[in-house]
Amino acid sequence: MLNIALFGPPGAGKGTQSEFLIKKFNLFYISTGDLLRKELANETKLGLQAKSIIAKGGLVSDEIIVQIIEKTIKNNPDVNGFLFDGFPRTFVQAYILEGLMIKLGTKLDLLISIKVPEDESVKRLLDRGKTSGRLDDNEEVIRNRLREYHNKTLPVLDFFKQRGNYIAINGMQSIPDVTKDIIQVINDVLSKKLINIVIFGYPGSGRGSLGKALAEKYNLEFVATGAMLDEEIKKKSKIGQQVKELYETGQLVPDEIVIRLLEQKIENSKGVKGFIFKGYPRTLVQSYILDGMLRKHDSSINKIFDIQVDTLELIRRLDKRSKTDKAMPYDSSTERIVQRLEEHKTKTIPVIEKYKEIHDVTVIDGTPPFEIVFKNLCKEIESSFKNLVSE
Ligand code: AMP
Numbered sequence: 001m002l003n004i005a006l007f008g009p010p011g012a013g014k015g016t017q018s019e020f021l022i023k024k025f026n027l028f029y030i031s032t033g034d035l036l037r038k039e040l041a042n043e044t045k046l047g048l049q050a051k052s053i054i055a056k057g058g059l060v061s062d063e064i065i066v067q068i069i070e071k072t073i074k075n076n077p078d079v080n081g082f083l084f085d086g087f088p089r090t091f092v093q094a095y096i097l098e099g100l101m102i103k104l105g106t107k108l109d110l111l112i113s114i115k116v117p118e119d120e121s122v123k124r125l126l127d128r129g130k131t132s133g134r135l136d137d138n139e140e141v142i143r144n145r146l147r148e149y150h151n152k153t154l155p156v157l158d159f160f161k162q163r164g165n166y167i168a169i170n171g172m173q174s175i176p177d178v179t180k181d182i183i184q185v186i187n188d189v190l191s192k193k194l195i196n197i198v199i200f201g202y203p204g205s206g207r208g209s210l211g212k213a214l215a216e217k218y219n220l221e222f223v224a225t226g227a228m229l230d231e232e233i234k235k236k237s238k239i240g241q242q243v244k245e246l247y248e249t250g251q252l253v254p255d256e257i258v259i260r261l262l263e264q265k266i267e268n269s270k271g272v273k274g275f276i277f278k279g280y281p282r283t284l285v286q287s288y289i290l291d292g293m294l295r296k297h298d299s300s301i302n303k304i305f306d307i308q309v310d311t312l313e314l315i316r317r318l319d320k321r322s323k324t325d326k327a328m329p330y331d332s333s334t335e336r337i338v339q340r341l342e343e344h345k346t347k348t349i350p351v352i353e354k355y356k357e358i359h360d361v362t363v364i365d366g367t368p369p370f371e372i373v374f375k376n377l378c379k380e381i382e383s384s385f386k387n388l389v390s391e
Contacts, residue, residue, distance in 0.1 A: 001106045001302065002027065002081035002193070004186065005088065005097070007156070008114035009149045010142070011124035012171050013178060014085045017114070020179055021083055025186065026383075028079035032087040035068045036060060037134075055135050057144030059152055062092045069100065080384060081106075090152050094159040105300060105358055109189050111160040112182055114171035118146055194299045195220060195274030195385055198281070198290075200352050201307030203340045204314040204321070205366045206373060210307065211278040213374055218381065221265070221272045225280040228261050229253060259289060266297060274302075287351045303384055304359050305377065306352055307366035314341065 002025060006014040015031065022029045036054060039047030046068060050060045065087065073082075088094045101107045116124075122142055129137030136145065160166035169181045197220070201207035208224065215222035232240035233247075239257055246253055258280070269275070281287040294300050309317075318337045321327055355361055362380055366373050 001079075001104075001300075002186070002190065003084075003101065003106060003108050003110075004081070005084040005108060005111045006114065007111050007153075008171060009116060009118070009121045009153075010145045011121040011128070012114040012116045013124075013175065014114060016175060017179060017182060018083055018085050021182065021186075024183070025083075026080045027083040028076055028081070029083050029085065030069060030072055030087065031085040032060075032065055032068065032089070033085070035072060036064075039068065055141070057136055057141035057148065059089060059148050062090060062096065065089075065093060066096055069096075073100070073104070081109075088156050091155050091159065094156050108160075108163075108165060109193070110185065111157075111166045112185060113157060113166065113168045114178065115168055116171040120172065121146060194272075194294075194297075195303070196277070196294060196299060196301045197274070197303045197305065197381070198277045198301055198355075199305045199307065200348065200361075201305075201366060202309065202311075202314050202344050203337075204318040205307040205309045206370060207278050207305075207307050207366075209370065210366075210374055210377060211276045214377060214381070215276045217378065218274075219272065220274045220276050221269045222278065223262070223265055223275050223280065224278045225258055225261065228265065229258075232261070255285060255289060258286075259293070262293060266293070281351055283347050284351055284354060287354060301355075301359060303381065304352075304355050304361045305380070306361050306363050307373070308363055309366040311341070313367060 004021070004025075004027070006018060006021075008014055018029055018031065021027065036047070036050050040051055040054070041047070046064055050064055053060050069087065084097070088097045097108060122139070125137050125142045125145075126139060128134075129142075136142075157166060167185050169178060169185070171178055173181070195218070197214070199207045199211045199214075211224070212222050214220065229240075229243050233244050234240070239261065242257065243253055262280070266275075277290065281290045291301070315337060319334070322332060322337075352361060364373060364376055364380070
């Protein structure tokens with residue numbers, strides 16, 4: 001997700017810039033001012049409560065703001081990110097925004113402050129008042145809105161300066177120049193943001209070869225924990241020896257070992273654009289581990305695929321593979337194939353179900369030929385990460 005707040009005095013150009021940014025970065029627009037005006041037009045209870053305050057140029061209560069934002073977010077759960085305009089407007093709302101982001105499992109990436117001197121604000125708002133039809137675009141109310149801005153809204157900046165995600169833009173330039181500056185700072189953030197994809201599917205669904213091909217196409221690191229463990233055994237490393245003993249005695253590899261390998265992988269992958277996880281997480285515990293590990297690296301899962309293939313087709317594919325040189329050690333017998341399918345069903349399906357509650361899980365039909373499934377995956381990635389994958 002990409003979450004941005006546009007900040008600045010009334011008339012700074014937040015609305016104008018927003019129109020362009022939401023299209024370019026595929027964001028969901030939340031303007032508390034627009035939402036309030038909608039409530040007002042529909043004469044709702046909230047609208048009526050807010051009316052006289054808006055007319056005077058004061059700030060509507062934080063309680064009302066929370067309610068309209070919650071309502072909007074609840075009605076639009078699967079978005080790429082939010083662009084906030086006119087929120088947060090008080091010190092309290094800065095905390096509210098942080099809490100909201102935590103609830104959504106994400107964070108505010110950037111608060112962009114468009115700087116414009118007071119005289120310019122007044123001039124622009126009076127100009128706008130000639131055509132906007134807004135009841136608050138007249139001189140007396142404008143002065144009051146600016147007073148509110150200085151007294152209550154400016155202190156919000158301190159909060160985000162401390163958080164380290166504040167950036168100022170000169171708003172006294174032409175509209176396209178302001179846009180250019182904003183795009184530049186957003187692109188800087190995007191270039192540092194990791195794309196983390198989890199690819200689920202039954203053994204034989206093609207998740208391994210599809211994941212590898214995606215990783216190559218988008219310059220992501222392919223992370224397959226099974227293969228990483230095999231690698232350690234081959235290298236005869238200390239971990240490898242431990243794993244070998246566990247394998248030989250039929251025991252599961254403990255999560256501690258896999259965590260260490262994953263941490264090493266992330267550590268050694270500086271400069272990559274992100275990760276594709278295959279075969280991990282496999283259990284509910286591992287799903288918590290992965291979320292925790294990514295959070296530790298100031299990142300999160302941004303896309304989850306579930307590649308679905310009919311069970312009979314899976315068995316047909318795994319049986320076919322067992323007779324080629326691509327055979328995995330665990331493809332050797334029907335019994336083992338069935339055991340692996342069963343393991344996925346009992347342990348990993350609950351993980352997918354859990355993810356469905358908190359993330360968007362994209363189901364992809366894995367039955368068609370490889371190229372077609374791959375193309376469908378690419379289409380999904382490119383629409384989710386519009387500007388993340390374009391360069
Ligand atoms: P705007 O369209 O952002 O200029 O907002 C118009 C009016 O709506 C403001 O002058 C406030 O009365 C009210 N308003 C909008 N957003 C907020 C907010 N986040 N907190 C309190 N009041 C707001």
